[in-house]
Amino acid sequence: MGVEIKVNDLSKSFGKQLIWGDVTLTIPAGEICVMLGPSGTGKSVFLKTLIGLLKPDKGSIIIEGTDIASCSERDLYEIRKLFGVLFQDGAMFGSMNLYDNVAFPLREHTKKSESEVRAIVMEKMDLVGLLGAEDKLPGEISGGMRKRAGLARALVLDPEIVLFDEPDSGLDPVRTAFLNQLIIDLNAQIDATFLIVTHDVNTARTVPDNIGLLYHRHLAMFGPREMLLSSEEPVVRQFLNAQRVGPIGMSEEKDADELAAEADQDLPPLPPIPLQQEPSNGIPRRSQRPPGEWCREHGVTPPPGSFETSNAGLAPGA
Numbered sequence: 237m238g239v240e241i242k243v244n245d246l247s248k249s250f251g252k253q254l255i256w257g258d259v260t261l262t263i264p265a266g267e268i269c270v271m272l273g274p275s276g277t278g279k280s281v282f283l284k285t286l287i288g289l290l291k292p293d294k295g296s297i298i299i300e301g302t303d304i305a306s307c308s309e310r311d312l313y314e315i316r317k318l319f320g321v322l323f324q325d326g327a328m329f330g331s332m333n334l335y336d337n338v339a340f341p342l343r344e345h346t347k348k349s350e351s352e353v354r355a356i357v358m359e360k361m362d363l364v365g366l367l368g369a370e371d372k373l374p375g376e377i378s379g380g381m382r383k384r385a386g387l388a389r390a391l392v393l394d395p396e397i398v399l400f401d402e403p404d405s406g407l408d409p410v411r412t413a414f415l416n417q418l419i420i421d422l423n424a425q426i427d428a429t430f431l432i433v434t435h436d437v438n439t440a441r442t443v444p445d446n447i448g449l450l451y452h453r454h455l456a457m458f459g460p461r462e463m464l465l466s467s468e469e470p471v472v473r474q475f476l477n478a479q480r481v482g483p484i485g486m487s488e489e490k491d492a493d494e495l496a497a498e499a500d501q502d503l504p505p506l507p508p509i510p511l512q513q514e515p516s517n518g519i520p521r522r523s524q525r526p527p528g529e530w531c532r533e534h535g536v537t538p539p540p541g542s543f544e545t546s547n548a549g550l551a552p553g554a
């Protein structure tokens with residue numbers, strides 16, 4: 237059913253460089269969350285901290301009653317079994333075929349017989365649409381297939397939490413759309429908690445139940461998709477609509493002169509909120525909310541044209 241991750245007052249520095257501070261959020265069980273942020277704001281550091289690969293300086297990360305920021309190595313080892321991670325490049329062993337790559341965690345962490353391993357590997361290969369490619373080496377397949385193979389491997393231990401580190405990096409828009417559909421279908425099927433780090437604004441607008449935005453060493457906002465897509469908060473608005481006008485500059489924050497120069501520029505109106513991408517079998521996911529529900533419940537008028545079928549999956553400004 238997926239498990240909740242409760243992050244409280246988390247801070248992480250390397251030496252004197254604060255990456256982010258005071259990060260507080262709850263990633264709800266079974267829901268899909270996307271974490272956005274300009275390059276270098278520490279999204280990957282956040283993922284690594286969640287699985288205990290990096291220790292925060294301050295704060296807690298509670299998963300099933302254990303604080304993984306302060307627990308023993310032994311407890312961390314147990315908690316890590318709840319996670320499946322899809323690394324950016326799929327992180328395949330180059331000399332092993334896809335079958336052995338996907339089987340690897342089962343052979344490492346379980347005492348399953350080879351016939352049990354085979355049944356699980358083939359089931360997960362089928363789930364990600366790679367049946368028939370078992371004998372291929374990672375170097376012989378496309379980047380999109382490598383990501384799907386990485387996803388099959390992330391799923392073999394039946395994780396309760398799946399972390400995706402930029403699943404769409406290096407993929408063309410069509411492959412990204414297929415991968416996003418796969419992510420939605422998987423969430424419907426296995427009901428685990430999903431956290432996706434991405435730069436892709438279209439993915440962020442259409443896939444998740446919740447969106448977070450890391451900016452300038454803190455969590456600028458975290459909440460339901462409709463909350464962020466209807467937000468007038470300058471950083472959130474600029475990032476989610478991929479605009480140049482706003483506080484985010486080319487490398488970091490814009491300075492006072494740059495902001496003053498923009499002061500008389502009208503911001504374009506917020507684009508319509510697109511429909512959320514649905515499972516391909518048409519059966520809603522457990523955590524899926526009806527379109528416009530959050531806006532109605534919170535008395536927020538969404539931008540005109542929101543939630544119309546013609547807006548499903550359109551890139552902002554398209």
Ligand SMILES: Nc1ncnc2c1ncn2[C@@H]1O[C@H](COP(=O)(O)OP(=O)(O)OP(=O)(O)O)[C@@H](O)[C@H]1O
Pocket residue numbers: 250255273274275276277278279280281282
């Ligand atoms: N092990 C480390 N030691 C020191 N500094 C690190 C370490 N890991 C990351 N950093 C620094 O932390 C900052 C955030 O890096 P991170 O890779 O998390 O950013 P990001 O938001 O994922 O970026 P991108 O979107 O470009 O992938 C960078 O300045 C990076 O140099």
